[in-house]
Amino acid sequence: MGDFWVFGYGSLIWRPGFAHVDARRARLFGYRRALCIYSFVHRGTPERPxxxxxxxxxxSCVGVxxxxxxxxxxxxxAYLRAREQVTGVYLERTLPVRLETGETVEAVAYIADRAHEQYxxxxxxxxxxxxxxxxxxxSGPNETYVASTVDHLGTLGIRDHWLERVARLVAPS
Incomplete structure (x- = not known):
C-alpha cells in the first residue's frame, strides 16, 4: 500500500503526533478554518466549553x-481517530488538497459535523x-491553543485574519 497524506489546519500543524516523511504547505478548497467546535475535552469541559x-x-483553507x-x-x-474523534464531532473524509508545488493529492481531513451538538x-x-x-x-488553556495556532501559522507564512483577531482579544493585557 502506498504512502498517504493527512491535512492539518490547526493543532496538527504544530503537534502532529505521528511519523511522517514529508510536510508541505497545501490548500483545501471548499472548507475554511473556523473556531466552530465547542470543546468538551481538550480545551474545555461540558460545564465550561x-x-x-x-x-x-x-x-478554502491553507494548512499543511x-x-x-x-x-x-x-x-x-487509529491515532488520528483517537485524537480527533473523542466525541465524534468531526467527520473523517479523504479530500483533494493542492500542494504548494501545484500537485493535487488526496488527504485525510477532519471536517466539522454541523449536525453534532458541539457545532x-x-x-x-x-x-x-x-x-x-x-x-x-x-490539553490545557484554550487561549494557549489559539495563540499557538496563530504563531505556527505565522511561522509558515499563513495568515488567518479572523483567528488573529480572536487571539488579540484573548491575549493577556
Whole structure:
C-alpha cells in the first residue's frame, strides 16, 4: 500500500503526533478554518466549553499536508481517530488538497459535523473570544491553543485574519 497524506489546519500543524516523511504547505478548497467546535475535552469541559478549530463549509483553507508511509496507515489513522474523534464531532473524509508545488493529492481531513451538538456555527470574533477566554481542558488553556495556532501559522507564512483577531482579544493585557 502506498504512502498517504493527512491535512492539518490547526493543532496538527504544530503537534502532529505521528511519523511522517514529508510536510508541505497545501490548500483545501471548499472548507475554511473556523473556531466552530465547542470543546468538551481538550480545551474545555461540558460545564465550561472552549472552542477549537474545525473545517467548516465554504472558502478554502491553507494548512499543511503530511505524507505518511503506507506501512503506517493503520497506526496513524487509529491515532488520528483517537485524537480527533473523542466525541465524534468531526467527520473523517479523504479530500483533494493542492500542494504548494501545484500537485493535487488526496488527504485525510477532519471536517466539522454541523449536525453534532458541539457545532458552534459561525461566531463573530467577540463572541468567540468570550468562549475561549478562561476555558481549559485536558490539553490545557484554550487561549494557549489559539495563540499557538496563530504563531505556527505565522511561522509558515499563513495568515488567518479572523483567528488573529480572536487571539488579540484573548491575549493577556
Amino acid at each position: 472552549g472552542l477549537v478549530l474545525g473545517l467548516d463549509r465554504g472558502g 499536508a503530511f505524507r505518511v508511509q503506507g506501512s503506517l496507515r493503520g497506526e496513524v489513522i 458552534a456555527g459561525a461566531l463573530d470574533e467577540a463572541r468567540a473570544a468570550v468562549i475561549v477566554k478562561g476555558a481549559a481542558g485536558q
